Amino acid sequence: MAWDGSALSDAVQNGDDKAVVQMVRDALGEGVAPLSILDEALIPGIQKLGELFKDGEVFLPEILISCRAMNRGVDVVKPLLAAEDVHSKGKVVLGTVEGDLHDIGKNIVKLMLECGGFEVIDMGVDVPVGDFVSAVKEHSPDILAMSALLTITMVNMTEVLQALEKEGLRDSVRVMIGGAPITREYADEIGAEGFAEDCASAVTEAERLVAN
Numbered sequence: 001m002a003w004d005g006s007a008l009s010d011a012v013q014n015g016d017d018k019a020v021v022q023m024v025r026d027a028l029g030e031g032v033a034p035l036s037i038l039d040e041a042l043i044p045g046i047q048k049l050g051e052l053f054k055d056g057e058v059f060l061p062e063i064l065i066s067c068r069a070m071n072r073g074v075d076v077v078k079p080l081l082a083a084e085d086v087h088s089k090g091k092v093v094l095g096t097v098e099g100d101l102h103d104i105g106k107n108i109v110k111l112m113l114e115c116g117g118f119e120v121i122d123m124g125v126d127v128p129v130g131d132f133v134s135a136v137k138e139h140s141p142d143i144l145a146m147s148a149l150l151t152i153t154m155v156n157m158t159e160v161l162q163a164l165e166k167e168g169l170r171d172s173v174r175v176m177i178g179g180a181p182i183t184r185e186y187a188d189e190i191g192a193e194g195f196a197e198d199c200a201s202a203v204t205e206a207e208r209l210v211a212n
């Protein structure tokens with residue numbers, strides 16, 4: 001019988017961290033795959049809350065409490081997603097663009113990339129354009145990966161691309177972008193080589209970028 005993650009998703013929405021941790025452990029005990037727990041319950045839980053937020057039915061404090069509950073759940077599955085193959089597939093500098101404090105998606109992308117065998121240098125959130133450029137200079141990554149969740153901050157991705165161009169670094173690195181408002185069309189428009197709409201496809205996209 002297929003696993004039903006709706007109770008766990010509800011627990012995330014209710015911000016009940018103890019229930020979240022228990023249900024994740026129970027699901028693992030029943031043999032549910034860690035990635036299914038992430039994709040079918042933890043992520044949908046926080047996404048549903050976003051819809052309620054949009055409709056004015058929940059407010060920021062509730063979202064923060066739910067984020068904490070979700071992160072507790074992620075902490076339980078994290079070690080089980082760990083890569084067995086320690087050989088690095090490539091180096092990724094990752095961050096959320098300037099003006100943007102959303103990091104749940106970025107952190108999950110980081111986790112999945114690491115589990116997929118990439119070395120990830122995490123710049124955190126609200127990363128100024130110049131810091132991305134400095135990180136490319138310092139670490140010479142294969143991929144510069146940027147996340148944005150706000151329509152008003154996604155434009156900062158273009159700024160980073162322009163700054164890389166100005167510094168003569170643009171050809172040294174592949175750029176991958178993602179986040180709720182980002183599309184493949186937007187990536188094409190600004191000249192980013194890579195785009196992924198979720199954490200699982202971020203890994204396949206990163207693999208494609210390092211192979212080309």
Ligand code: B1M
Binds near residue numbers: 051064200
């Ligand atoms: Co904010 N927020 N938020 N928020 N928030 C959104 C994004 C919003 C859509 C909510 C809404 O109105 N429905 C809206 C943006 C509207 C817009 O711009 N069009 C919004 C707003 C308006 C705001 C504030 C302005 C609210 C305010 O203050 N009035 C404010 C801005 C603060 C700032 O950044 N300067 C704000 C604040 C916050 C909190 C701090 C409360 C909290 C963030 C906590 C945190 O991240 N530590 C928060 C949250 C949680 C959300 C929602 C509810 C959930 C986001 C999330 O974590 N989703 C969100 C609504 C929504 O998205 N439905 C919302 C789960 C996460 C797993 O998905 O991040 O999409 P996501 O990541 C996915 C993919 O996008 C992809 O993979 C991930 C996993 O599959 N992905 C990548 C992400 N990055 C990638 C990078 C890649 C590849 C794939 O390659 C590099």
